[in-house]
Amino acid sequence: MxxxxxxxxxxxxxxxxxxxxxxxxxxxxxxxxxxxxxxxxxxxxxxxxxxxxxxxxxxxxxxxxxxxxxxxxxxxxxxxxxxxxxxxxxxxxxxxxxxxxxxxxxxxxxxxxxxxxxxxxxxxxxxxxxxxxxxxxxxxxxxxxxxxxxxxxxxxxxxxxxxxxxxxxxxxxGAYFSGGVKPVKIWLSEDYARAGKGGTGAAKTGGNYASSLVAQAEASDNGCDQVVFLRDGNVEELGGMNVVFVMKDGTIVTPESDSILQGITRDSILQLAEDRGHTVERRDISLEEWREGVRSGEIVEVFACGTAAVLSPIGLLKGAGFEDEQPLGELATSLRQELTDIQYGRAEDKHGWLVRLDA
The missing domain is CATH 3.30.470.10 (Aminotransferase class 4, branched-chain amino acid transferase, N-terminal domain)
Incomplete structure (x- = not known):
């Protein structure tokens, strides 16, 4: 030993x-x-x-x-x-x-x-x-x-x-998006749950992903790229990415609970946003608040983030009987560019996030 x-x-x-x-x-x-x-x-x-x-x-x-x-x-x-x-x-x-x-x-x-x-x-x-x-x-x-x-x-x-x-x-x-970053279409799963209170949602374990596959197939059948899950009426996360909302006053909101994976890409993006002066709130956000916020203009951008794609603007939320076009702004793509510039050494790493592996 x-x-x-x-x-x-x-x-x-x-x-x-x-x-x-x-x-x-x-x-x-x-x-x-x-x-x-x-x-x-x-x-x-x-x-x-x-x-x-x-x-x-x-x-x-x-x-x-x-x-x-x-x-x-x-x-x-x-x-x-x-x-x-x-x-x-x-x-x-x-x-x-x-x-x-x-x-x-x-x-x-x-x-x-x-x-x-x-x-x-x-x-x-x-x-x-x-x-x-x-x-x-x-x-x-x-x-x-x-x-x-x-x-x-x-x-x-x-x-x-x-x-x-x-x-x-x-x-x-290779590049996740050929030809540049493109908005993704999201399917709202109402028949399936990703995780529950006291479950394994915050662990990165294969069972969480296996249980999302049938809902992901449903998303594909409805012309969508990804699926979003709810828990008690609140937005949880996608099958493999976190969700982030940008409000009209510049506040950034992201769901937080014991059933959501703590995304390192998400935390890094939120830190960069705070560096720019944005207020970040980690709290429940209901499906109703999401849809109404988009209708009223209170929500001005929605995006998903994770290790593979880094950051993907959400262009459409689709569910049984509805399709909500999502507002597209510049903050999401700007934050993505800033993060990748740090990762590839094109910008200063002010937080000491990079670790050299070949020395």
């Missing part, structure tokens, strides 16, 4: 790694989540041994016992974070300690061990050390990290697993 704040990783190189030409071809148009780097990282945990056997190995299938508890009880969590290539060639990530702490909060809720913050950040550095060439340099491109943890102990009893695995994989990501 290690008592160090960092681990010594064993590295096994992938002898079938992509050639420079093959990698360059992928990076020219990577899409999102379609291609993966040559290596992956994992660390084991056991009740008696703690965190141990840290290794970087060739990317490939994971072997699991059919009785592994994750397959039966869904005891798993994950994160999403990016690496950015700066103009000088260096590689940076954005607020990794916040992702590490959110992973810990998710772990507590799902009865999993908490990965130390130092090991989380170290894992990003260890993967970049072998796969740094996979960080693209094109406009709005990045390397998307997917850290995840799951219960691997083979047993069929209902209790927290005593053996767990932490993995890290990475996928080059």
């Amino acid at each position: 290690t008592t160090s704040s960092t681990l010594e990783f064993q590295v096994t190189r992938n002898l079938a790694a992509k050639t420079d030409a093959q990698r360059d071809e992928i990076l020219a148009n990577p899409g999102f989540g379609q291609h993966f780097t040559d290596h992956m990282l994992d660390v084991c945990w056991s009740e008696t041994g703690g965190w141990h056997r840290p290794r970087v190995q060739p990317y490939g299938p994971i072997s699991l016992d059919p009785a592994a508890s994750v397959l039966h009880y869904g005891q798993e969590i994950f994160e999403g974070i990016k690496a950015y290539r700066h103009a000088d060639g260096s590689v940076h990530t954005f607020r990794p300690l916040e992702n590490a702490r959110r992973l810990q909060r998710s772990a507590r809720r799902m009865a999993l061990p908490e990965l130390p913050e130092e090991i989380f950040v170290q894992s990003l550095r260890e993967l970049i050390a072998v796969d740094g060439a996979w960080v693209p340099s094109g406009e709005d491109q990045s390397l998307y990290f997917r850290p995840f943890m799951f219960a691997k102990e083979a047993f069929l009893g209902v209790r927290p697993a005593k053996k767990v695995a932490y993995y890290l994989i990475a996928s080059p990501a």
